[in-house]
Amino acid sequence: MPTLIEKPKQVAYGHFLLRIESGTEHSAPGQFINIRTSRQNDPLLRRPFSIFNHERTVMSIVVKSVGRGSEILSQHPPGAIDAIGPLGTGFTLAANRRVLIAGGGVGNAPLFYLIKTLAGLHCDITYLYGVRAKELVYLPEQYKRHSNRFIITTDDGSEGTRGYATDVASELAAGGGYDMIYTCGPLPMMRAMVEAAKSTPVEVSLENYFGCGIGICSGCSIETADGLKRACVSGPVFNGSRINWDSMQDIY
Amino acid sequence: MNLSIKIKDLVLKNPVTVASGTAGYGEELSHFIDLSKLGAIFTKGLTLQPRPGNRGNRIIETPAGVLNSIGLENVGLERFLSEKLPFLKQAGATVIPNVAGHSVEENVELCRTLSSLSEIGAVELNVSCPNVKEGGIIFGTDIGLFTNLVEKARTVTRCALIVKLSPNVTDVGQFAARAEAIGADAVSAVNTFLGMKIDIRRKKPYFGNTVAGLSGPAIRPLAVRIVYQIYEAVSIPVIGLGGIASFDDMLEFIMAGATAISVGTMNMVDPGISIMLIEKFGIYMESEKIGNMHEIIGIAHSPGGLSEECP
Numbered sequence: 001m002p003t004l005i006e007k008p009k010q011v012a013y014g015h016f017l018l019r020i021e022s023g024t025e026h027s028a029p030g031q032f033i034n035i036r037t038s039r040q041n042d043p044l045l046r047r048p049f050s051i052f053n054h055e056r057t058v059m060s061i062v063v064k065s066v067g068r069g070s071e072i073l074s075q076h077p078p079g080a081i082d083a084i085g086p087l088g089t090g091f092t093l094a095a096n097r098r099v100l101i102a103g104g105g106v107g108n109a110p111l112f113y114l115i116k117t118l119a120g121l122h123c124d125i126t127y128l129y130g131v132r133a134k135e136l137v138y139l140p141e142q143y144k145r146h147s148n149r150f151i152i153t154t155d156d157g158s159e160g161t162r163g164y165a166t167d168v169a170s171e172l173a174a175g176g177g178y179d180m181i182y183t184c185g186p187l188p189m190m191r192a193m194v195e196a197a198k199s200t201p202v203e204v205s206l207e208n209y210f211g212c213g214i215g216i217c218s219g220c221s222i223e224t225a226d227g228l229k230r231a232c233v234s235g236p237v238f239n240g241s242r243i244n245w246d247s248m249q250d251i252y
Numbered sequence: 253m254n255l256s257i258k259i260k261d262l263v264l265k266n267p268v269t270v271a272s273g274t275a276g277y278g279e280e281l282s283h284f285i286d287l288s289k290l291g292a293i294f295t296k297g298l299t300l301q302p303r304p305g306n307r308g309n310r311i312i313e314t315p316a317g318v319l320n321s322i323g324l325e326n327v328g329l330e331r332f333l334s335e336k337l338p339f340l341k342q343a344g345a346t347v348i349p350n351v352a353g354h355s356v357e358e359n360v361e362l363c364r365t366l367s368s369l370s371e372i373g374a375v376e377l378n379v380s381c382p383n384v385k386e387g388g389i390i391f392g393t394d395i396g397l398f399t400n401l402v403e404k405a406r407t408v409t410r411c412a413l414i415v416k417l418s419p420n421v422t423d424v425g426q427f428a429a430r431a432e433a434i435g436a437d438a439v440s441a442v443n444t445f446l447g448m449k450i451d452i453r454r455k456k457p458y459f460g461n462t463v464a465g466l467s468g469p470a471i472r473p474l475a476v477r478i479v480y481q482i483y484e485a486v487s488i489p490v491i492g493l494g495g496i497a498s499f500d501d502m503l504e505f506i507m508a509g510a511t512a513i514s515v516g517t518m519n520m521v522d523p524g525i526s527i528m529l530i531e532k533f534g535i536y537m538e539s540e541k542i543g544n545m546h547e548i549i550g551i552a553h554s555p556g557g558l559s560e561e562c563p
Contacts, residue, residue, distance in 0.1 A: 036521060041469045041497050042316040044521060084523075211311040211318065212520035215280040217273075218325050219311030228304055228325065233280070247307060 004081045005058065008074050012138035014065045015106065016074040017052070020081060022059040027051055028090025029114040030205055030237040033061065034213035035073060036082035043069040048210050048232070050110035050184070051086060059086075062138060064106040087213055089237045091203050095121040097179040100200075101147075102128040102169040102193055104185020105136065110205050111184055112143060119146040126172065127151070130165025130185065134158035165189065170196035183240070187248055194240035202240035206231045208248075223247040253534050257291070257511055257545065259489055260412035260437040262373035264291035264346060264512060267545065268502070268530045271493050271516035272297055272350035272376065272416070273322070277336035278343060284523035288344030289530060291512055294440075295336065297352030297378050300361060302328035308460040312449055317470030317495070318517050319447050321459040324352050324381070329362060333369075341371050348414065352378040355385045356404050364408040374412035377405050380420075380443045380465075392418030392427065392443075399430055406435045414491065416440040417482075419471075424478045425485035432486045440491040440514065441482050442475050468517040469495040476508050483509025483550045497525070499532040509550040 002023060008016035020033075034046040047069045049061040065074045091114050099118060103111045108129055115125050127147040131137050132155045144150040152160030153168055161168060166189050173181060173196040183193040184205040194202045208231050211219030215233035222231050223244040229235065255266035270281065272294035278287050287293060305325025312319050327336065332349070340347045349366050353359035359377065366375050379392030379401060391401045406413055415431040417424055419442035428439045444465025449458035457463075475494020482490050492510025496502050497518045505513050515526045542548060 041521070043313060044316055044318065044468055044517070045313045046521060209309070209311065211320070212523075214283070214520075214523060216276045216523075217311060217320070217520050218276075218305065218322050219320060221305065221310065221325065223307070 001080045002083045004076055004078050006078050008063065008076060011062065013135040015136070015138045016063045016065065017060055017138075018063055018073065018076070019058055019060045020083060022054075022057050022083070024086070025054075025057055027054050027059065027086035029093070029117050030090035030110050031086035031088050032110075032213070032236060033059065033083045033085030034087055034210075037069040037072040043072070045211060046084065046213055047073065048087075048213050048236075050205065050236070051113050052109045053113050053116065062106060062109040084214070088232055089235055091182055091205070091237050092180070093117060093121060094123075094180070096123065098124045098177060100126050100128075100169060100172055100178045100181045102130065102165045102181070102183045102185070102189070104130045104165060104183075104189045105132070107185035107189075107205070107207060108138075108143070109184075111182060112139070112146075114182060115143065115146045124148050126178075128153060128165040128169045128172075129160075130154075130189070132156065166192040166196070169193060173197050173200060176200070187245075190240065191245045191248075194243070194245070197240070203237055204240040204243070206236045206238060253537060255530070255534060255537065255545065257489070259374055259414065259512075262346075262412045265289075266291045266530050266533065267506070267510075267512035268526050268533065269294060269348075269491065269512055269514045270519055270526055271514035272378065274516045274519045277327075277332070278340050278345055281519065281523055282343055285527050287340065289527055290345065291530075292346040292348045292374075293340065294348045294350050294376055294514065295332070295340070296326050297324045297350045297381075298326055298329060298332055298362060299324060299352055299354065300329050300358050302326065302331065306459075306461055309458055312458060314447070314449070314466065314468075315470060317466055317468035318520070319449055319459070319464040319466050320444070321461045321464040323461065326352075329365065337369075337371060347372060348374045348376050350376045350378050350416070351405075352381050354381050355383060356401055359401060360404050360408050363405045363413070367409045367411040372411055374414055374437070375409060376414040376416050376440060377402065378416050378443070380416070380418045390418060390420070393421050395426065395430065398427055399434065402431055402434045402436060412437040414438045414440055416443055418443050419474065419478055420446050423481075425481045428482040428490075429485045432488050436488065438489040438491060438511075439482060439486065440493065442471075442478050442494050445471055445474065467495065469497050471495050472497075472501060472504075476504050479505055479510050480508040480552070483553065496529075499529055499536070502529050502533070503536070503548075506545070506549055507552040509553065511545075511549055
């Protein structure tokens with residue numbers, strides 16, 4: 001069974017970094033692990049977390065404490081942790097590309113593993129790190145190290161550029177010159193990125209509500225141009241232009 | 253050790269099955285367990301035509317449970333026969349299709365076709381669907397509609413017929429007894445309980461369908477009570493399910509009267525749980541020196557029957 005190496009480390013207000021000895025060296029940026037938070041079946045369902053980083057067999061995730069499950073995880077003692085994975089699909093990786101990446105809040109997590117990998121593939125990376133306020137920014141130095149241009153945006157202007165990451169990203173995307181755009185964050189943000197991208201391909205990583213995370217319950221199905229797709233097995237990474245964004249309005 | 257049980261002529265190699273709707277068509281679960289080790293797999297509720305299922309929110313966690321409103325998303329009969337059934341047979345699984353038609357005619361057609369196949373030893377009739385031809389009333393909550401459906405299904409079903417009962421009635425025992433009288437070979441108890449979630453932010457129901465089915469450990473005591481009541485009312489086998497999450501839970505159902513059990517919601521949390529239950533059951537039988545499972549089925553029942561006192 002996977003092991004939590006050390007107690008969760010707070011990296012921003014309400015955000016915790018968990019380092020897990022996973023026993024595997026194999027995963028792809030965009031994939032997730034599914035963690036059971038209680039042996040007493042309450043909370044019952046596993047919680048999905050995108051892989052933030054993977055070095056040798058050590059995987060790390062960023063947990064934002066928002067409910068009972070994530071609160072339990074943020075206080076998880078070191079030792080055995082009931083995690084299944086890696087699960088789901090990863091981002092498309094290609095070498096020597098100009099890429100634009102926009103993350104929102106905890107949605108920045110899978111994008112770190114992505115840029116680290118893309119930097120190794122000699123991509124030119126423009127990274128837009130969007131959060132509501134300064135105290136929610138986690139590990140910016142690490143993101144900066146793997147980006148050619150790194151811009152923080154905050155809703156209240158307490159750090160970096162004031163406004164939404166999508167405002168800046170849309171402007172950049174509209175200017176063209178990118179081979180690929182990647183985004184993960186709140187639904188309105190990802191939708192805005194897809195709309196701003198025009199003909200540039202956009203990959204999004206969805207964070208909607210999962211039941212099982214392994215494809216058996218169909219609880220996370222979303223509408224796409226290719227029919228209904230289970231976000232946990234056909235995703236969480238999707239081609240953004242194939243998603244029926246109107247149908248996502250009422251989905252958490 | 254022989255752990256097998258029988259439902260009419262169908263032999264299940266052990267009493268542990270996985271419940272319809274929580275095991276898909278076995279493909280995903282096969283990444284975690286050997287399907288051939290299960291007593292049976294009840295596949296996802298099947299309709300004649302493919303169904304996309306419900307739009308919007310489909311699932312949410314509740315205290316020790318899950319509310320779902322998937323809307324019977326399924327591949328339809330044709331693809332089930334051409335793709336899903338061959339995969340399951342190849343995997344060595346004992347397959348029991350769950351039939352979830354939305355009219356008597358649709359259920360009859362499904363039962364007739366499926367039960368004519370040599371690969372299928374039993375079908376499970378899901379009576380918790382609305383009858384779209386009779387104002388959307390759920391078959392399993394109206395004794396008249398229920399009787400008519402089970403009679404018609406029985407007539408055309410050549411293999412064992414299992415009726416999966418709805419718990420959303422006052423007396424499930426009455427429905428079980430009726431199924432037995434018509435000639436059903438077993439009953440499954442129970443399907444999900446109707447529940448609801450209000451989205452307080454949007455000030456409206458969380459699910460587009462308004463109501464949803466509650467499952468998981470949260471319903472276990474309710475399900476054990478219903479299995480106990482059904483055991484008093486019928487002599488055909490009862491397949492017990494409702495929140496089984498441990499071997500002790502499985503024993504509760506058997507002692508209440510279940511001949512077999514199904515793991516449902518917990519497959520989503522711990523996909524290997526069914527195999528663990530089979531192993532523990534073997535160890536238990538040996539250590540307790542129980543030669544035949546029938547020694548403990550319904551053992552919790554007292555000779556006087558159900559208490560007539562207030563709880």
